Amino acid sequence: MGPHIVVLAKMVPDPEGPPSSFEVKTAEKRVVARGIPPVINPFDENALEAAIRIKERLGGTITLLSAGKNLSRAVILKAVASGADASVLLEDDSLDQALLDSRKTAALLAAALRTLDPFDLVLCGRQASDTNAGVVGLGVAELLGLPAVTLAQRVEVSDGKVVVERVLSDGYEVVECPLPALVTVSGEIGDLRYPSLQAIRAAKELPQRVLRPDDLGVDLPPSWVETVSLEPPRRERRCRLVEADSPAEAGEKLALLLREERVI
Amino acid sequence: MGGANGKVAVIAEMEEVGRPSRITLELLGLGRRLASPRGEVWAVVLGSGVKEACGELASRGADRVFYLDHPSLSPYNPEAWTRVLKPFLRERGEGVVLAGHTPLGQDLLPRLAFSLEAGVVTDCVGVRADEEGLLFTKPVYGGNALAGVRVTTPLALATVRSRVGEALPPTHTGEEPVPLPLDPPGETRVLVRERHRLEAAECPLEEARVVVSGGRGMGGEEGFEVLRELARTLGGAVGASRPPVDSGWAPTTCQVGITGKVVAPDLYIAVAISGSSQHLSGMADSGKIVAVNRDPEAYIFQVSDYGVVGDWREVLPAFLTKVRELVSE
Numbered sequence: 001m002g003p004h005i006v007v008l009a010k011m012v013p014d015p016e017g018p019p020s021s022f023e024v025k026t027a028e029k030r031v032v033a034r035g036i037p038p039v040i041n042p043f044d045e046n047a048l049e050a051a052i053r054i055k056e057r058l059g060g061t062i063t064l065l066s067a068g069k070n071l072s073r074a075v076i077l078k079a080v081a082s083g084a085d086a087s088v089l090l091e092d093d094s095l096d097q098a099l100l101d102s103r104k105t106a107a108l109l110a111a112a113l114r115t116l117d118p119f120d121l122v123l124c125g126r127q128a129s130d131t132n133a134g135v136v137g138l139g140v141a142e143l144l145g146l147p148a149v150t151l152a153q154r155v156e157v158s159d160g161k162v163v164v165e166r167v168l169s170d171g172y173e174v175v176e177c178p179l180p181a182l183v184t185v186s187g188e189i190g191d192l193r194y195p196s197l198q199a200i201r202a203a204k205e206l207p208q209r210v211l212r213p214d215d216l217g218v219d220l221p222p223s224w225v226e227t228v229s230l231e232p233p234r235r236e237r238r239c240r241l242v243e244a245d246s247p248a249e250a251g252e253k254l255a256l257l258l259r260e261e262r263v264i
Numbered sequence: 265m266g267g268a269n270g271k272v273a274v275i276a277e278m279e280e281v282g283r284p285s286r287i288t289l290e291l292l293g294l295g296r297r298l299a300s301p302r303g304e305v306w307a308v309v310l311g312s313g314v315k316e317a318c319g320e321l322a323s324r325g326a327d328r329v330f331y332l333d334h335p336s337l338s339p340y341n342p343e344a345w346t347r348v349l350k351p352f353l354r355e356r357g358e359g360v361v362l363a364g365h366t367p368l369g370q371d372l373l374p375r376l377a378f379s380l381e382a383g384v385v386t387d388c389v390g391v392r393a394d395e396e397g398l399l400f401t402k403p404v405y406g407g408n409a410l411a412g413v414r415v416t417t418p419l420a421l422a423t424v425r426s427r428v429g430e431a432l433p434p435t436h437t438g439e440e441p442v443p444l445p446l447d448p449p450g451e452t453r454v455l456v457r458e459r460h461r462l463e464a465a466e467c468p469l470e471e472a473r474v475v476v477s478g479g480r481g482m483g484g485e486e487g488f489e490v491l492r493e494l495a496r497t498l499g500g501a502v503g504a505s506r507p508p509v510d511s512g513w514a515p516t517t518c519q520v521g522i523t524g525k526v527v528a529p530d531l532y533i534a535v536a537i538s539g540s541s542q543h544l545s546g547m548a549d550s551g552k553i554v555a556v557n558r559d560p561e562a563y564i565f566q567v568s569d570y571g572v573v574g575d576w577r578e579v580l581p582a583f584l585t586k587v588r589e590l591v592s593e
């Protein structure tokens with residue numbers, strides 16, 4: 001029998017949305033996304049793709065686990081249709097992104113994982129695009145006592161262990177550990193495949209469980225960190241545009257301008 | 265509240281055997297700033313052949329250097345390192361632990377945080393001490409906002425990007441390095457099997473004073489040949505936004521941005537790059553920024569000092585010719 005893989009997938013406002021769609025509410029210390037749809041955090045999509053590739057070789061099942069408030073069923077459905085077998089949604093108004101930090105999120109996800117069928121591998125994203133933290137995965141592993149490997153650009157399962165190519169700044173290393181284990185996945189693994197319309201239709205019939213934090217009997221631990229301010233980045237500069245009659249002339253003038261200003 | 269309390273510990277990383285990496289020296293400089301004047305900066309260095317590095321760590325700002333020289337600690341093994349550092353930091357109990365926001369720091373500090381029940385802030389672009397303790401700043405929402413964060417536990421852990429701290433000139437001299445105990449090394453579940461280094465670039469991106477980067481609009485590998493030529497002429501390095509890396513026009517090690525490298529050269533030339541928040545996160549602190557883009561509305565122009573609106577295929581050859589002429593004068 002193939003492995004049971006759980007993919008931790010977070011819903012976030014589309015990080016590729018234009019900067020103007022992220023309104024920074026300084027007083028409330030929160031970011032409100034405007035006019036952009038929710039998506040699965042891109043690195044979690046990479047994790048799902050890694051899971052599907054393992055399943056293609058070895059069989060087994062994939063469960064998608066997502067925690068949050070008002071999770072978009074359409075977004076979950078599309079992700080599941082790409083190749084998962086079931087989804088578990090941990091959903092509650094109290095699971096507002098603004099109120100959850102890495103510690104609370106890890107505690108919730110670890111508790112939810114304990115209620116699932118025994119799993120061999122947990123895959124998650126290297127970091128969520130909103131928190132930009134890269135903490136939750138390692139937290140879940142620590143809380144569940146699982147060995148963990150981060151920053152995977154390739155994940156393979158064989159003989160009761162997982163073998164990972166881990167991204168380094170000047171290359172990669174090959175790391176392995178016994179199952180069950182947790183691996184955080186990086187973008188190098190490749191994009192999540194698109195599901196066919198037929199697969200999306202079929203995915204509607206796949207099992208979906210909705211859990212509430214109360215069902216898990218976890219007392220959320222207090223936060224270790226506190227956000228005390230939130231500001232838009234200050235990056236704008238006054239740009240001197242080079243005017244010229246032709247692009248080639250503009251290129252030449254740019255060089256002269258940079259020399260004049262002692263930049264080159 | 266999680267503050268320095270004058271106690272700073274820096275997790276050292278080695279560039280090569282016996283030589284601390286640049287980020288390590290920067291963190292020692294940052295540590296001095298956070299701890300001074302009465303505080304103490306410690307450096308902790310684990311690995312094999314690390315004893316040789318202790319002298320340099322001491323001369324670059326560490327008051328005390330703790331080391332453990334053992335083959336089981338090299339290359340970095342998360343479980344072996346955690347086993348040594350957990351009791352060491354538990355005993356310290358307070359203050360701040362700094363590591364680079366590198367593959368090692370990103371892996372190690374969250375683990376230590378959960379096993380020590382201490383707050384961690386990753387990817388810091390600023391750390392400063394004030395009356396209330398330490399204030400960490402970090403990008404969130406793909407760089408569309410900057411959060412100011414405080415840690416509420418007595419011990420605080422933080423991974424810090426390059427160029428946040430400044431390395432000190434070699435002056436300080438500290439005490440003799442102190443060996444740490446190895447409470448039997450034992451087996452680890454995680455095993456590091458092999459290591460593959462990509463061919464080193466002619467000029468490493470993070471050290472370069474000039475970076476010439478290309479984006480999706482370069483259209484292919486040939487475009488990057490032109491950028492390489494320009495970089496060579498200016499004595500700089502080639503960077504890229506993410507799409508060229510995803511498409512294989514440029515090696516992964518070239519990526520600049522929130523999930524790539526963070527650079528702050530004197531001059532950053534962005535060619536056919538639109539200026540996404542994720543890209544800006546990795547280069548917005550550069551000295552001067554030049555943009556070449558055919559779309560006058562491209563956001564990159566709003567964050568640049570100089571710009572040319574036009575197709576790079578027409579602009580760059582003339583630019584390169586003129587630059588060659590000017591730099592050879």
Ligand SMILES: Cc1cc2nc3c(=O)[nH]c(=O)nc-3n(C[C@H](O)[C@H](O)[C@H](O)COP(=O)(O)OP(=O)(O)OC[C@H]3O[C@@H](n4cnc5c(N)ncnc54)[C@H](O)[C@@H]3O)c2cc1C
Nearest residue numbers: 479480481505506521522523524536538543558559575576
């Ligand atoms: C989680 C996450 C992490 C990410 N991390 C990073 C990261 O670290 N680094 C990064 O860069 N991106 C990152 N991205 C991607 C980022 O969101 C953008 O998609 C990316 O930066 C866009 O790259 P670009 O500007 O090259 O491409 P585009 O946005 O497509 O812009 C191309 C530009 O080229 C111009 N152009 C086209 N042809 C020509 C021509 N012939 N001459 C002149 N100009 C031309 C166009 O006008 C356009 O402005 C990340 C995304 C996510 C979701």
Ligand SMILES: Nc1ncnc2c1ncn2[C@@H]1O[C@H](COP(=O)(O)O)[C@@H](O)[C@H]1O
Nearest residue numbers: 008009067124125127128133134135136
């Ligand atoms: N609310 C959530 N639901 C499901 N998975 C999550 C959630 N929050 C975080 N994760 C997982 O943990 C990873 C790291 O998150 P973070 O530590 O916030 O950067 C993400 O890429 C997800 O895989």
